[in-house]
Amino acid sequence: MDLQERIARRRSARQGQRVVVDRDQLSPAVHRPEPVGRGPVLEQLLDALEPVFEGELPPPVAVVGPSGSGTSAVVTALFDALNDQFGGSNRAIVTTTRGGHTDPATWFVTVDGRQVESAFAFYRAVLSGVSSERVPESGVGTDDLRERIRERLARPDRRAIVAIDHHDEPETLGVERVRELLAPVADSTATVAVGHREPESHEGPAITVPPYRDHELVDVVTDRASTGLAAGALDHDAIRDLAVWAAGSAHDALAALFGAAVLASEDDAERIEPRHLETARAAVPDDGVHVARPLALSETRQQVLLELIEIESADRPIREIATAIADRSSLTDGTVKRFLYELADRGVIDRVPLPTAENGSGRRPSTVEPRFPTIAFRSLTPTRGQSL
Missing domain, CATH: 1.10.10.10 (Winged helix-like DNA-binding domain superfamily/Winged helix DNA-binding domain)
Structure with missing residues (x-):
């Protein structure tokens, strides 16, 4: 978001006397394109994926961290950036050699395990990531979707890196099951497991995402508040207190911030008051689950x-x-x-x-x-x- 857009948002908000300028910017369920305070982790993940820049598949990678540490945000942001930077409309890395030949094309696909509980849903998610064509929701079978993926990756210059997010939560596809489903295209795919812990028998780089430190979490909340709230709607002391209360979890901090903004809006208040924050914090359970x-x-x-x-x-x-x-x-x-x-x-x-x-x-x-x-x-x- 550029500076002019930030100014326009604030000006519009003050004219309407609204506390919330952009609800999505406050939502704990929405990831920012560039996660705040996670530069070193992004570099480590890029190191693990380095073989793709040489036209090769990386080894299996695991990205692990506690709830609210930003594992999903890091992987989603990096995969989106890789696709946007190198792929254009085809969503793939494509480089050109000195002789003018095209090097391997690599798609970066993120599959949300919370949304995928069957082989059909998994294949549909992967196919959506490696093809710009519309993927049917019904009228086709699982075998047909698997065959379409196989055809898409049949050429030796095409590969896909598939991240399975939340692989270790109840009712989601585990990494071993994902590898079974990708077996027909095993020579053209690699997996990135994203969750609270490494998959069993994991062999390959494991990148640990630590909990946010207080000052990092202050930056996260400040970044969201500056784009999602009207100017002056929340003071810095309140943001600092919120970060300390959240104890390293960006999800909990943002869930409380979002809840306080909702309560302030329902009260037609011009700013978020301490009572809004207190009630919102009470609505975020200790050791809870992501919204x-x-x-x-x-x-x-x-x-x-x-x-x-x-x-x-x-x-x-x-x-x-x-x-x-x-x-x-x-x-x-x-x-x-x-x-x-x-x-x-x-x-x-x-x-x-x-x-x-x-x-x-x-x-x-x-x-x-x-x-x-x-x-x-x-x-x-x-x-x-x-x-x-």
């Missing part, structure tokens, strides 16, 4: 989570919560209860034991609590306002 996790669920499950946020669920057993949600929807108690147990198994919500009488007998009841930033989820979910 993108619930946003990747089906519409029905998102609606169940929205209802869970709205009802008074504290200290109520799961069966009562299921009944309360069912009463607000067209779903049955049994269906809602099944969804809640399923979401707890996925780690999106937590099952928490409830206290029982001292001489109580039988199974101990439990309740459920969200493990995701509730204000950010409520505002970002596309199913908000729909009925079940």
Whole structure:
């Protein structure tokens, strides 16, 4: 974003007296084209991918780091930059030798494991990355998509580096499964595993992304606030306090910033007040999950989570919560209860034991609590306002 655009955004915001100038710039679910404070990590990843500049495939690479450290942002930004810099409309690295011949073309493809749970979805995501043609969503089979990828990479001067993001989360395709799916084009592809830990039996470079230090996180939040909020909407002391509170997690800091901006907008306030930040921080669970996790669920499950946020669920057993949600929807108690147990198994919500009488007998009841930033989820979910 250039300086003139920044000025235009601020001027427009002040004319309308809006706190939020650009919501996407504040969203914890949106990556910046150039991650702040991650230059050394980007250099390490470029070192690991160095063989592609010689027309060769790199070894398997792993990018690992704790939640909120920016692993996804780093890989996505670098892959997008490589494609944009060298590929143009064909999304590929293409260099020319002194004799005028074309060197190998390499596509950089990022597959979001949260959005891909089947072979068909995986092949469709890869094909979208290596071809500029529209990839059908239906009417074709898995074998057809695999064959299209094989044909696309059949020439010896074509290769693809495939990053599988969030490979180690529940319900996602693991790296070993990804390599099985890429077996027909194994000689033309290499993988980059992105997650909290290395894949089992990983052999190759492993790049560790550390948690943000406080001053780095201040820069991250300042960068987002300067483009997403109106001038003067948040002071520097508040940003510093937010960075310290987030304890190295950019996701938590941005989820709280986004939530505070939502609350300030709902209050028609001209700036983000301490009360907005306090409420927004309380809505970001300790050791929670990224807001993108619930946003990747089906519409029905998102609606169940929205209802869970709205009802008074504290200290109520799961069966009562299921009944309360069912009463607000067209779903049955049994269906809602099944969804809640399923979401707890996925780690999106937590099952928490409830206290029982001292001489109580039988199974101990439990309740459920969200493990995701509730204000950010409520505002970002596309199913908000729909009925079940």
